[in-house]
Amino acid sequence: MSLFTPSGAGASRVAGEIDSVFIFITLVGLFFFLLTQGFLIYFAIKYRRRKREEEEETPYITGHTLLEWVWIVIPTILVMVMFAYGFKVYRDIRMPPPGATEINVTGKQWFFEFKYPDGRSAINEVRIPVGKPVKFILTSRDVIHSFYLPDFRIKQDLLPGAYTYLWLQPEKTGTFDIFCAEYCGVGHSIMRAKLVVMGQQEYDAWAGGAVAAAPGAVPTVARGKKLVEDSGCLACHSLDGTAKVGPTLKGIYGRKVGLTDGKTVIADDNYLRESLLEPNTRVVKGFQPVMPTFKQTLKEEDIAAIIAYLKTVK
Amino acid sequence: MSANSDEHTLSAHSYLAEKGFKSWATTLDHKRIGIMYLYTTLLFFFVGGVIALLMRLELLTPGPSMMSDHTYNVLFTMHGNMMIFLFVIPAIPSALGNFFIPLLVGARDVAFPRLNLASYWIFVAGVLVVLGSLLSPMDTGWTFYTPYSAKIATAVTAISFGLFLVGMSSILTGLNFIVTIHKLRTPGMTWYRMPLFIWAMYATSIMQVIATPVVGVTFLLLVAERVLDIGFFDPAKGGDPLLFQHFFWFYSHPAVYIMIIPAMGIISEIIPPFARKPIFGYKAIAYSSLAIAFISFIVWGHHMFVSGMSDVAGAIFSFLTFLVAVPTGVKVFNWIATLYKGSIILDAPMLYALTFIFLFIIGGLTGPFLAALATDVQLHDTYFVVAHFHYTIMGGTVMGYFAGLHYWFPKMTGRMYSEKIAKAAWLFIFLGFNITFLAMFVLGAEGMPRRWAEYPVRFQPLNIVATIGSWLLAAGVVIMFVNLVRSAMRGEMAPGNPWRALTLEWQTPSPPPTENFEEIPEVTDWPYGYGKKAGTGPSPK
Numbered sequence: 001m002s003l004f005t006p007s008g009a010g011a012s013r014v015a016g017e018i019d020s021v022f023i024f025i026t027l028v029g030l031f032f033f034l035l036t037q038g039f040l041i042y043f044a045i046k047y048r049r050r051k052r053e054e055e056e057e058t059p060y061i062t063g064h065t066l067l068e069w070v071w072i073v074i075p076t077i078l079v080m081v082m083f084a085y086g087f088k089v090y091r092d093i094r095m096p097p098p099g100a101t102e103i104n105v106t107g108k109q110w111f112f113e114f115k116y117p118d119g120r121s122a123i124n125e126v127r128i129p130v131g132k133p134v135k136f137i138l139t140s141r142d143v144i145h146s147f148y149l150p151d152f153r154i155k156q157d158l159l160p161g162a163y164t165y166l167w168l169q170p171e172k173t174g175t176f177d178i179f180c181a182e183y184c185g186v187g188h189s190i191m192r193a194k195l196v197v198m199g200q201q202e203y204d205a206w207a208g209g210a211v212a213a214a215p216g217a218v219p220t221v222a223r224g225k226k227l228v229e230d231s232g233c234l235a236c237h238s239l240d241g242t243a244k245v246g247p248t249l250k251g252i253y254g255r256k257v258g259l260t261d262g263k264t265v266i267a268d269d270n271y272l273r274e275s276l277l278e279p280n281t282r283v284v285k286g287f288q289p290v291m292p293t294f295k296q297t298l299k300e301e302d303i304a305a306i307i308a309y310l311k312t313v314k
Numbered sequence: 315m316s317a318n319s320d321e322h323t324l325s326a327h328s329y330l331a332e333k334g335f336k337s338w339a340t341t342l343d344h345k346r347i348g349i350m351y352l353y354t355t356l357l358f359f360f361v362g363g364v365i366a367l368l369m370r371l372e373l374l375t376p377g378p379s380m381m382s383d384h385t386y387n388v389l390f391t392m393h394g395n396m397m398i399f400l401f402v403i404p405a406i407p408s409a410l411g412n413f414f415i416p417l418l419v420g421a422r423d424v425a426f427p428r429l430n431l432a433s434y435w436i437f438v439a440g441v442l443v444v445l446g447s448l449l450s451p452m453d454t455g456w457t458f459y460t461p462y463s464a465k466i467a468t469a470v471t472a473i474s475f476g477l478f479l480v481g482m483s484s485i486l487t488g489l490n491f492i493v494t495i496h497k498l499r500t501p502g503m504t505w506y507r508m509p510l511f512i513w514a515m516y517a518t519s520i521m522q523v524i525a526t527p528v529v530g531v532t533f534l535l536l537v538a539e540r541v542l543d544i545g546f547f548d549p550a551k552g553g554d555p556l557l558f559q560h561f562f563w564f565y566s567h568p569a570v571y572i573m574i575i576p577a578m579g580i581i582s583e584i585i586p587p588f589a590r591k592p593i594f595g596y597k598a599i600a601y602s603s604l605a606i607a608f609i610s611f612i613v614w615g616h617h618m619f620v621s622g623m624s625d626v627a628g629a630i631f632s633f634l635t636f637l638v639a640v641p642t643g644v645k646v647f648n649w650i651a652t653l654y655k656g657s658i659i660l661d662a663p664m665l666y667a668l669t670f671i672f673l674f675i676i677g678g679l680t681g682p683f684l685a686a687l688a689t690d691v692q693l694h695d696t697y698f699v700v701a702h703f704h705y706t707i708m709g710g711t712v713m714g715y716f717a718g719l720h721y722w723f724p725k726m727t728g729r730m731y732s733e734k735i736a737k738a739a740w741l742f743i744f745l746g747f748n749i750t751f752l753a754m755f756v757l758g759a760e761g762m763p764r765r766w767a768e769y770p771v772r773f774q775p776l777n778i779v780a781t782i783g784s785w786l787l788a789a790g791v792v793i794m795f796v797n798l799v800r801s802a803m804r805g806e807m808a809p810g811n812p813w814r815a816l817t818l819e820w821q822t823p824s825p826p827p828t829e830n831f832e833e834i835p836e837v838t839d840w841p842y843g844y845g846k847k848a849g850t851g852p853s854p855k
């Protein structure tokens with residue numbers, strides 16, 4: 001049995017990297033474990049008094065400056081190395097490759113709901129093809145949950161009212177656990193889902209069949225496009241790069257946006273969400289704070305659909 | 315007065331001489347207040363412990379067996395709240411600290427005896443409110459994360475208010491200790507002649523005074539959100555759920571050092587007399603307490619690496635967190651070096667002190683897994699974390715507390731405990747503890763999240779191991795306390811200084827008279843002058 005999950009080695013390249021960090025810290029720890037416990041036990045036995053009365057004379061040693069420095073400097077160097085290694089791998093954990101398929105995940109007490117880019121949705125089961133990067137865009141409908149994939153060694157909390165994300169690129173097919181790792185109420189421990197990683201052909205067959213089987217489903221991006229057209233956005237925003245009352249929406253996703261308060265932000269999921277719900281908290285430089293809020297009119301799914309669509313307006 | 319008039323009656327000067335409820339309830343004597351804290355906090359150690367055993371019993375099987383999932387969730391919440399807020403945080407400072415700080419600095423009492431009594435009763439009031447909240451028990455865990463805690467219809471408001479009072483008591487006690495240590499040291503006791511327990515309590519008190527108000531205010535904000543419907547933390551009302559986590563951990567990370575540093579102070583007191591060696595690296599140990607206290611204020615974000623906090627903040631917090639390892643390591647190295655060429659006697663206090671070091675090393679070395687960003691993403695909120703903090707807090711603080719209880723038992727009660735039984739208890743505790751919590755490290759690495767009432771079958775074998783360990787551990791604790799209680803009533807009379815230790819509390823009778831010292835002692839040297847100075851007396855060739 002492996003020390004880790006039943007699948008043994010991790011199910012992605014990043015999982016392998018995380019395991020390497022784990023092993024590195026284990027080795028450093030083991031060294032210090034043997035060193036300190038070794039001396040502790042050795043001294044406790046070697047200098048033990050056999051009979052209470054037979055007290056040996058002991059030397060008056062009060063310290064040793066060089067030793068003090070040695071055990072300050074060496075651990076400092078080692079922990080810096082551990083930090084750097086952990087940080088390096090963390091960057092891989094956090095940086096999805098461009099072009100990753102995006103799947104929206106909504107946590108609710110006590111299940112996970114998945115929305116595929118083509119509009120299909122599923123509860124507590126998500127299917128993806130092997131070898132392709134997938135970015136899960138996470139949010140919660142009620143309280144905080146956490147999306148935890150032990151075989152991939154990663155997790156990320158789901159927050160109500162904000163987006164977080166997590167990405168992975170499975171390297172083997174199979175069925176993997178998804179657990180909720182943040183306490184969320186009475187059903188917390190049964191809030192579990194499955195990630196099914198399929199071969200590409202199998203996946204295509206399944207996805208084609210599934211779309212056909214769900215005729216009413218409108219693909220998310222298409223829905224977003226329709227919402228933008230129907231909600232009056234285009235009265236103030238163009239899609240072709242020209243500025244109107246508001247800045248153009250062409251290439252908005254990922255753009256560096258200058259604000260009236262002098263700061264700049266990158267237009268990511270959370271920024272776009274905020275632009276729709278609280279348009280006047282951060283106002284784009286050179287424009288008036290006249291955009292209305294869509295808090296009352298757009299539902300949670302609508303917002304996700306609009307954002308998905310805006311990502312395609314290049 | 316007792317009718318029994320044999321030589322076993324305690325001296326009339328003893329602080330224990332006066333009897334009756336009122337004489338205790340209104341006492342201004344720091345020793346009596348310390349004893350009252352001791353009993354009150356121990357009560358919650360037992361209740362919290364029984365709850366832990368029930369949880370372990372439930373976890374023997376993957377599905378619900380004895381209790382509903384909701385009951386289990388209530389139990390882990392009670393276990394955490396009682397153990398942390400009502401036992402571990404106050405146990406050493408308020409009980410042993412109250413009793414021994416004035417004795418160790420050679421004073422007759424703390425600086426503000428009335429305030430001291432007030433803190434005790436505020437603590438009791440807080441405890442009663444917390445107990446009252448059990449009428450509608452909550453299930454948020456001891457961390458109270460919003461928006462869950464802001465939404466549920468249980469007594470979160472009451473318990474928050476109770477803990478607010480407990481925190482207030484903690485602030486007042488800290489303040490009292492800081493002034494006592496500054497102002498009431500006996501003539502000749504310079505800062506570098508202070509016992510290390512005093513240094514540790516000084517660092518702890520500073521943290522209590524600075525950090526506790528933040529959690530107090532956080533609880534008030536939570537109450538305001540629930541009662542007045544003001545959206546601080548709930549995004550549906552325009553609040554930010556992460557703000558709560560920032561506030562909460564700004565207190566609760568320093569709180570783990572509020573828990574561990576006093577225990578480290580006890581270890582530094584016990585090792586020298588039992589090894590008959592001066593403490594190694596006095597200044598390094600003293601300043602490392604202050605260094606830990608300082609760094610502990612800027613690392614709280616390590617609880618939030620996967621919370622949705624920015625990645626840059628995560629990197630900074632990870633870096634800072636690793637720095638704590640350095641002063642912590644310094645202490646461990648110095649304690650071990652103190653043993654070198656000693657003449658070690660493995661009586662219960664020393665046995666528990668060495669066990670503290672042994673277990674704390676394991677707790678400490680598993681910290682880097684959680685400080686490193688990459689591995690924390692995997693291990694956060696799993697049983698690995700549960701195991702890690704039980705190794706530091708139970709293996710560390712509670713073992714240090716047990717060491718202190720045995721070490722100071724003769725001073726507090728005037729009697730000796732049975733050494734043989736104490737050692738038997740130790741064996742059970744040592745084995746039980748390691749079996750229980752080593753199993754949890756593996757469970758966590760294999761992916762079992764914490765706070766799980768039910769689990770997939772593949773986690774069952776290790777859960778059974780942990781539950782069996784918990785029985786051994788409980789047996790050890792019971793044996794230990796039966797021994798202490800029995801000995802307090804009919805143990806052999808203790809001499810003033812059974813361990814031939816040099817700190818001041820041992821230079822007065824056991825139990826100490828109400829005024830602590832007949833004459834205020836004067837200090838001319840540090841309290842760790844064991845062993846033979848080179849060039850004095852016949853050389854040891």
Ligand SMILES: [Cu+2]
Nearest residue numbers: 180182184188
């Ligand atoms: Cu959950």
Ligand SMILES: [Cu+2]
Nearest residue numbers: 566567614617
């Ligand atoms: Cu912390």
